[in-house]
Amino acid sequence: MRVTTRSVSRAAASSMVVASLALVGLQAAGQTASAATAKASPVVTCTTANTALTVTEVSRPINHLLLKATNTGTKPCYAYSAPFLRAGADAQAPLAWAEETTPQAVVTLKPGQSAYAGITTYSPDGEGGSATKTLGVFFSDKKGGAINKEKTLKLPHGGVFFNSAAVVTYWQDNPADALAW
Structure with missing residues (x-):
């Protein structure tokens, strides 16, 4: 026992x-x-307050611009979805998003890093159009809605032609991917 x-x-x-x-x-x-x-460090949403925006013309592919957003803040930020772009002061609606460019993950920018969006300004199969001198930019929130104040950028060469075929890519982590579609 x-x-x-x-x-x-x-x-x-x-x-x-x-x-x-x-x-x-x-x-x-x-x-x-x-x-x-x-x-x-907590990650915040990229906005016009914590990023610097530039738009440049590229030689290839033709009829394209490259939008660059650089994190100027002290915390990492998420560049959600794609930017809302207004081609010209009298634009009625934002440019369409190129859905086929959706990245696998949200682009996260550490301070000093950049995200890129490619812009097709026109296509021969598009309709109408006009030359525009400015590009209004809004960032997206987590749900895909426009946030923050608009940042207005001057377009190269005193203006760029946009027609109904104009589209913008989702944010990418490098310029080659933004311009590859």
């Missing part, structure tokens, strides 16, 4: 040791996770 009691006691003791070690491991993991969370 004593042998049985003793082996039960050893089994119980072993279980207690294993449970204690598991608890210590969980506490250590929790402390590591909370320390990492405390040290990690």
Whole structure:
């Protein structure tokens, strides 16, 4: 009988040791996770207030512009979806987004890093159109809605022709991908 009691006691003791070690491991993991969370800088949404925007003409492909957004803030920011673009002060609607350019993940910009969007200004199969001197830019929020104030950029060469075929890509992490479609 004593042998049985003793082996039960050893089994119980072993279980207690294993449970204690598991608890210590969980506490250590929790402390590591909370320390990492405390040290990690929160990521904000890219806006016209925390980015610098430029638009340039590119030699290839023809009829394209490159929009560049550089994070000028102190925290990383998300460049959600695609920019809302208004070609000219009297534009009735934003340029369409080229859905086939949707990236696999949201583009995250560390301070000093840039995101890029390619703009097709016109196509022979588009309709109407006119030359425009400015490009209004709005950023997108997480849900795909326009946010913040508009930033108005001057277009190269005193103006660029846009017609109904004009589209803009989603934000990309490099200019080659923004212009590859």
